[in-house]
Amino acid sequence: MGLIELRPGGRPEPDPEAAVYTDWESVYQDNVVGIYQLAFRRVGNAADAEDVAEEVLIRTLHTLRFPAAVHNVRAYLVKTARSVLADHWRRHYAAQNAVVELEQVPAPGLAGPPNSVASERAQRMLALLPDQFRRVLELRFLRGYSVREVANEMGVSEANARVLQFRALRKAATLEQEVLR
């Protein structure tokens, strides 16, 4: 049985301002899913999200002194996540100024229902795209079409479908920054 099993069920958090973490396990348990989700929204795959989440937690936990106020820890986690994600893009894709504009995370918790943030943002962003762009991204990402299927559906060549996808994503990136603001 792991340590977590021994923890009492409810974490008492009567006053959010006064709540503190006293050990790394509670920081982990409270925040790992939220950090993972936040990372996933920026890397888009499970393997990288896992690595990023671990790195964020380890960097944060190395510098924490317990007891630590919950709201401070959460703010620090988000700040650390921003820097780990920027490193990720720089190291793996040579992206110098990878915009890691992390959305502000509301204080009560870092985790949301699955996909709520990502899908809400995606919907808002898709709605703003020109028809062709929206169509290619919807088919590819939300409906799981292959490039070939997208090409067939839209009556273009596969090479054109890839170009369309690229342009749509670039447009989406600029829109996303507006949406996030």
Added chain:
Amino acid sequence: MKDSAADRVAQFVEDLLKGRRPRRFSATPEEAEAMSAAAGLAAARVGSDLPDKAALERIHRRLSERLDDSPAVDGRYSRRAWLRTVGTAAAAVVVGVAIDEAVTRRGSSAPTATEAEVLTPDGGQWRPVAALEQLPPGQAMTVSTAAMDVVVVNDGGQISAVSGICTHLGCKLQPDNADKRLACPCHQTAFSWTGKLLYYRLKSAPPDLPRIQSRVNNGQIELFV
């Protein structure tokens, strides 16, 4: 032959959608921008952004190794602890994805796909339940007949219908148009619009929702009930 920017980004997208760790390469700022948007969209697929049990186990174990003076007893993470961690945070357990196309994720286990049964009531007949224009694309509505509750869905012009009753304990499902799912208020179970089980927090997976035959006839949505 040198790949174009569109090709490199397409490969990145392909990796994300296949659930693979994408290949590393030196991207131009434009490519990086597009790739970042792709990551955000990949996260928008229902069920994609929750860690599975194995991932949490690995993170927990590695944190223990790197942090702890008193390492976790056996480094393992019980299913209950996982449910609690994921559950308190997200109130849902990923068992599948909303889009019917399978999305492979490392270590995840999708429920065994069973062809959803079609519910055909004895003595049923085609009955109009709503005008097509009452149900715009992207919406689902609950229809109650004498015999059953049915959720009728307009997914991009395609009309379909499933039973509106949760297969677990019979609670009435609530259509959620934003996420294209049907939520059970009783035990946080969720189904896709096609009736596929998406989330559950029960000991075992409840079956998919039975489908109900539907058609559009003269601008009327009709169900075989």
